[in-house]
Every structure is written in structure tokens, then in C-alpha cells.
Amino acid sequence: MRISIPGLGGRLRRARNETGLSQEAVAERIGVSWMTVHRWERSQRAVPDHLLDKVCLLYNKPIRWFLTLEEGDLEQEIGPSGEGPGKVSESAPAYGWSPTGSSTDAAGRVYRKIADAPANYAPLIEKVVEDILDGLKTTRD
Structure with missing residues (x-):
């Protein structure tokens, strides 16, 4: 079985850094x-x-340490460039957004967070985005 849960990558990195070992x-x-x-x-x-x-x-960590989230674990998966775990650059063109395009920095950060969110968050994200767009539409009218 393969284990993939939100925050696991950040926990793996933190544990490795605590031991002082390189990825190699x-x-x-x-x-x-x-x-x-x-x-x-x-x-x-x-x-x-x-x-x-x-x-x-x-x-030297129990498995539960890796499978439980703490504050900051998801953020640790974000790379130094600000992009998430590789998904943004692959999916950005499909959504018409480019990191070098004319979008604002804030819009880019929001896009990256949405694109890199776990799949089971999609219904909640869609609802929030719809509410935001409805609010923007109302203020323009």
C-alpha cells in the first residue's frame, strides 16, 4: 500500500533535517x-x-508522528520558489495562468494554493470561489 496524506512530505523533511541527513x-x-x-x-x-x-x-520516529498533522506541516511542502509540490507548473497552462503572465502576485499565490490543495478539498474550494465571484459580480453591478 502507498501512503499519501496532506502534510506527510513536510513531516518527512522535518524528520530528515532533525537527523542532519541529506536526501542522498x-x-x-x-x-x-x-x-x-x-x-x-x-x-x-x-x-x-x-x-x-x-x-x-x-x-527514530513512530509512524503516528508522520501520519498526524501539526501547524506548518503543509507549508513545509512548498518549495523555496513558492510553488507547491510540482503540480502548479504542470496544470497552470490549462487554467490560462502563467507565472510570468500579467496576473498579480496575490492571484498567483491563490492559484498555487488552490492548484496544490488535496483533491478532497475541491468541493469546498469550488463553493468558496463561487461565493467570491458572486460577491465580485454584485459589487460591479
Whole structure:
């Protein structure tokens, strides 16, 4: 089984940083490529349960530590460029938005947050966006 929950990538990164290990060192010790570790930490790839067990042993953390969210865990998955775990650049053109386009910085940040939200948040996000658009439409009329 593969485990992919919101915030897991941030927890993996935090645990690795606490141990002082590089992604390369972690990869070597658990038998994967450094790119796999990188993708786990950015929530671009789910973690197989047998490898999460190895990670727990390596980082000396119980599995529940990785599977529970704390404040800031989701933000840790955002890269230094401000983009989320790789999804924005892949989906942006489909929505007519480009990071180099004329959109405001705020609109870009909102777009990135929406594009990178977990799929089960979609109905709530759609409702909120509809309410915002209705509010904007009302103020223009």
C-alpha cells in the first residue's frame, strides 16, 4: 500500500533535517534514489508502507508522528520558489495562468494554493470561489 496524506512530505523533511541527513544519505540507507526521497518530501509521490517503516526506524520516529498533522506541516511542502509540490507548473497552462503572465502576485499565490490543495478539498474550494465571484459580480453591478 502507498501512503499519501496532506502534510506527510513536510513531516518527512522535518524528520530528515532533525537527523542532519541529506536526501542522498537517506536514499542510500533505505534503498531508493535521492530523487524518490525528494519527491516524497514535496508530496509528489506516495510512500510505500514498507519504506515508511524503514524511514520510521531511520529517523527514530513512530509512524503516528508522520501520519498526524501539526501547524506548518503543509507549508513545509512548498518549495523555496513558492510553488507547491510540482503540480502548479504542470496544470497552470490549462487554467490560462502563467507565472510570468500579467496576473498579480496575490492571484498567483491563490492559484498555487488552490492548484496544490488535496483533491478532497475541491468541493469546498469550488463553493468558496463561487461565493467570491458572486460577491465580485454584485459589487460591479
